[in-house]
Amino acid sequence: ASGARVTAELPSVDALWLDTLQRICTRAAHELKGALNGVSVNLEVVRSRSERSTSPASSVAKFASSATDQLGMVIAMADALLSLARPAREPVDIGAILRRLEALLASAARADGHRFELRGSIDEIGVTSAIGNAARMVLGSSLLAALDASSDVECDVRSGAPAVVRIECCDGTAPTLDADVIAVAAEQGIALRAESSVISISFPR
Numbered sequence: 001a002s003g004a005r006v007t008a009e010l011p012s013v014d015a016l017w018l019d020t021l022q023r024i025c026t027r028a029a030h031e032l033k034g035a036l037n038g039v040s041v042n043l044e045v046v047r048s049r050s051e052r053s054t055s056p057a058s059s060v061a062k063f064a065s066s067a068t069d070q071l072g073m074v075i076a077m078a079d080a081l082l083s084l085a086r087p088a089r090e091p092v093d094i095g096a097i098l099r100r101l102e103a104l105l106a107s108a109a110r111a112d113g114h115r116f117e118l119r120g121s122i123d124e125i126g127v128t129s130a131i132g133n134a135a136r137m138v139l140g141s142s143l144l145a146a147l148d149a150s151s152d153v154e155c156d157v158r159s160g161a162p163a164v165v166r167i168e169c170c171d172g173t174a175p176t177l178d179a180d181v182i183a184v185a186a187e188q189g190i191a192l193r194a195e196s197s198v199i200s201i202s203f204p205r
Helices: 013-050 058-085 094-111 132-149 179-187
Strands: 115-119 152-158 163-169 191-195 198-203
Touching: 013 058, 013 094, 013 132, 013 179, 058 094, 094 115, 094 132, 094 152, 094 163, 132 152, 132 163, 132 179, 132 191, 132 198, 179 191
Parallel strands: 115 152
Antiparallel strands: 152 163, 163 198, 191 198
C-alpha cells in the first residue's frame, strides 16, 4: 500500500463539524453554567435585601450589576451556540463565525488564566465561497488546536483574495492539526497549514 488516503475514507464535513462543535461545547459548558449560577445567586441577594425596608438601594447595586454582566455573557454564549448549531446561510461570513467562536471560547480561556484575542478588521473580512460547515469546522478546530497548545492565543485576519486567518500560539508552542481536518479542508478549497507556532487558513472567495 502506498499509504495515501483515498477521498472516500475521509470523514464528511458535517461529521467533522459535529465533532468540533461538541468539543467547543465541552469547553464552554462550565462557564455557561457558572454564569447562570451567578445570575441566580446575585438576583437572590437583590430580592432578599430589597425586601428589607431598612436596606438602601446602594446595598444591592453591585449585585444587580454583576447579575447584568453575567446575564449578558449567558445571552452572548447561548446566541453563539444556537447560531452555530443552525444550518449555515451561504455564503457564510468568516468574521461572524469568529465572533461566535470567541463568545464561546474566550470566557473559558480566561477562566483557565489564559488569553484568547481576536485582532484586525474582523467584521470586514467578508464571505467565503466554501460551504458553511467547512468554514465553521476549519476555524473551530484550528482555534481548539491552538488553545490546547498554548495559554495565549491571538487570531488575526487579513482581507483580500483569498481571505486569510492567522492564529498564533504566543508562547511559541507548535499546535497540532488533525490530518482529516486538513484533508477535508483541501477538498473544500480551504488551504490550512501549521508552521511553527502559527496556523494559517486561506479561504476562497
